[in-house]
Amino acid sequence: MSMSLSRRGFLAGTAGFVALHPFSLRAAANQAHLRIMETTDLHVHVFPYDYYADRPIDTVGLARTAALIDDVRAEATNALLIDNGDFLQGNPMGDYIAYERGMKEGDMHPVIAAMNALGFDASTLGNHEFNYGLSFLEKSLAGAKFPVVCANIAKSLGASPTEDETLLPPYVILDHSVTDGAGESHQIKLGLIGFVPPQVMNWDRRHLEGNVMARDIVETARAYVPQMREAGCDLVVALSHSGIGGADHTDGMENASVPLAAVDGIDAILTGHSHLVFPSSTYAEFAGLDVEQGTIMGKPAVMGGFWGSHMGLIDLMIERDGSGWRVLSHTAEARPIYTRGEDRSITPTVESVDKVLAAAEQEHQETLAYVRRAVGKTDAPLHSYFALVADDPSVQIVSNAQTWYIEQMMQGTEYEGLPILSAAAPFKAGGRGGPEYYTDVAVGDVAIKNVSDLYLYPNTVRAVKVTGAEVKDWLERSAGMFNQIEPGAEDATLLNPEFPSYNFDVMDGVTYQIDLSQPSKFGPKGELINPEASRIVNLAYNGEPIDPAQEFIIASNNYRAGGGGSFPGASPETTVFEGPDTNRDVIVRYIVEKGTVSPRADGNWSFAPMEGTTVIFETGPAGAQYADGVPGVTIEEAGQSDSGFARFRISL
Known part of the structure; x- marks a missing residue:
């Protein structure tokens, strides 16, 4: 029996349990389905809990979003899990860790522990990562079992962005194995580059002034993406902790995801910062966007809500083209963890994942005591x-x-x-x-x-x-x-x-x-x-x-x-x-x-x-x-x- 038939037989045998994405079913030899999962703007919401109101809530929580991950992975033959920033601050658990417990060398931040438990492949920084200062940030990131990247924040500026001494690695190239439609395994180099609004220099001036500097997002991308291609990247994904705004680039834009998507060499873009959902009717009239196709400037894109409310998904059908890979087609969606009825009632669609709750259970209990x-x-x-x-x-x-x-x-x-x-x-x-x-x-x-x-x-x-x-x-x-x-x-x-x-x-x-x-x-x-x-x-x-x-x-x-x-x-x-x-x-x-x-x-x-x-x-x-x-x-x-x-x- 050929490997192709073996794979088709396996897929057929599991079809009753998992609804496979069409790309996984249709992929031929030298074609593969690559799925990119996004969380964004978690703001320390590990538990489905409103600490301000001191009660459980069904609309938030990485523990709930996590329930989508196994299903998402089962629907595809190859998948990546990426966070798009703003994970360290934003609810009383974050304040408890920063103001009360503190982060000593070797301490584990609960949101990092939860992300480790889920096997995140990478993350970028959001603007809120700087709220507690650079020392707190560095100690928190030290516990991450995944790379964290940011290209436009530098300790010192060079003549061009590629000559900067960046605070974190500007990008990472993941050597990822993908299985094609014939069951053959291939190595693919995935480049992930991260960006944060340069406005952090104003928002967190007391922590950042004299320590780091920020560059324009699009200027930085134009410098680094060619370098990533020269380093062998088959595909480049921009992790843009920047909202969806105007299509015309202006220097220092806060919401720069549209002109960023237009940069040559970027294949897909993950967005956030705005606490909204893309694709959705919210963005129906925005220049450069196609809500039906889920694209920004023709590139596959997603924004997965906030506080764990959605899992952002980009599905790519990729094809081996000579010595590299190219995107043939795509789909994009933001999958929610709850539904809202006509009477505005909330119905959760998933239950919390125990291993995520366990990763932050102690800090959750300590936070409850803290808010009380x-x-x-x-x-x-x-x-x-x-x-x-x-x-x-x-x-x-x-x-x-x-x-x-x-x-x-x-x-x-x-x-x-x-x-x-x-x-x-x-x-x-x-x-x-x-x-x-x-x-x-x-x-x-x-x-x-x-x-x-x-x-x-x-x-x-x-x-x-x-x-x-x-x-x-x-x-x-x-x-x-x-x-x-x-x-x-x-x-x-x-x-x-x-x-x-x-x-x-x-x-x-x-x-x-x-x-x-x-x-x-x-x-x-x-x-x-x-x-x-x-x-x-x-x-x-x-x-x-x-x-x-x-x-x-x-x-x-x-x-x-x-x-x-x-x-x-x-x-x-x-x-x-x-x-x-x-x-x-x-x-x-x-x-x-x-x-x-x-x-x-x-x-x-x-x-x-x-x-x-x-x-x-x-x-x-x-x-x-x-x-x-x-x-x-x-x-x-x-x-x-x-x-x-x-x-x-x-x-x-």
Whole structure:
């Protein structure tokens, strides 16, 4: 019996158990099916667990993604497993290892241990690998049983990228054995080259400045890929920890995967950084992309979500061509670990793999203890019961942390020196969440899991550049939270029930009042409805009336800066900084660094006085204990609503 028939017989015999990829079934002599599996942006999510909420979760975790690996390998005759960066930082387990346990020489990082257990073939660095400093990075990578590459971060720069002294090897050439359609084994040289956004030099300046330098991604690729070919690479795969952005190359691009894919000599590209999925309809209108074919600039490409949500897959049918190999055809997909129903319910499609859980079990238990104990203290209660009627401590700490972070990020940029304001909104403020749906952290210890109570969403920090006039209109938009109140009214309903609390931005760094006798300038969706209205009065910066032409930096989040809520001045066009860090992470770092925080509301905003006027405001009954200390308003209890909310009367 020939080897070809033997192989076909084996495949036929296993067909009932495994659905083989068509490339494995169709490969002829001198043709082979090569499968590349990608994880990206794991951010230390080994376990399917939300440490902030302190509960299991079905949408994340390398232990779940791992369940796809055996199936994926069984569907193909040849497979590689590659990580695309951002594995060392991003959840409380990462912070626990960095801030609490530490990494001594010879210590094993739990995410590295989990990756070793799965037999990863290679990885590149992501920008978050630098968050804890170079020494921590080096000690963590020392435990990896797979090569880690990065071409555009250098200890010293030469005349060209290929003459740099790079921090890590710029690329690796794997001698890989592939089995062709006739059952014959062949050696193939696979070149893997890695890239990270050069913006790391700003994002982690305190760790990197004076120690390393960054080069442009595309410039670096154009220099190294020919060298890799000359070294005998049959195929070159770019590990691009860089998002999918514009097709035209500009120097220093953060999201450079499209022009990178156009570099001659690159056969396939793994992308990440953006926490999105490719191929998907998200990228349907992007230049240079073919969502149906799964290509970027004609090259097979994939982006496998984030936190282990998907396994990225590129399948290549390759053919021996003389002394080398070429790609005949391909498929690409991002395979999820869960499905979402029409009612947004989550159904996991896989179970966790025990060996991955075991690799990090001890650190998981230690992390649970870590998130449940104090990382700092607050000398003021952090509650949101009155966040919609007065300056509030739960919003104040978010603003304080955002300002602290953006002040660091603006150093050394063209925006250094511009005044920094901070916009933050209360997320847990009753409403449809019910009378218990409020932030409430007592004076004393603050645990990491309390941070999810302060900031519900995994947003990332951003900053926009605006004028004084846009600051005013931003606040006018926010003031749509309130109904128009007739002067002299008794017990008028204060809040507009259709206005979500997450669109009630409080602005720190300025002082202002809200004149409730005026109509709202903007409608529920941010549309201009009363152009002459002016609810925001006495708006001042540094005690002086704000100059409409003065420029300001506003610290916010990706939702707002991306246009969420339609706030004047907040848009991708005005965005001057896109942080790699989540607002939650920034709050944790702020608390850890400060030790004790004092997030007392400073009363920088209030309602303009309206003599003889009262309004009714509903909040959680537990807020009564804080009513006497609310700045800028006079509050008295006014009974309880049928839905269980406490009613309070505010005298304007």
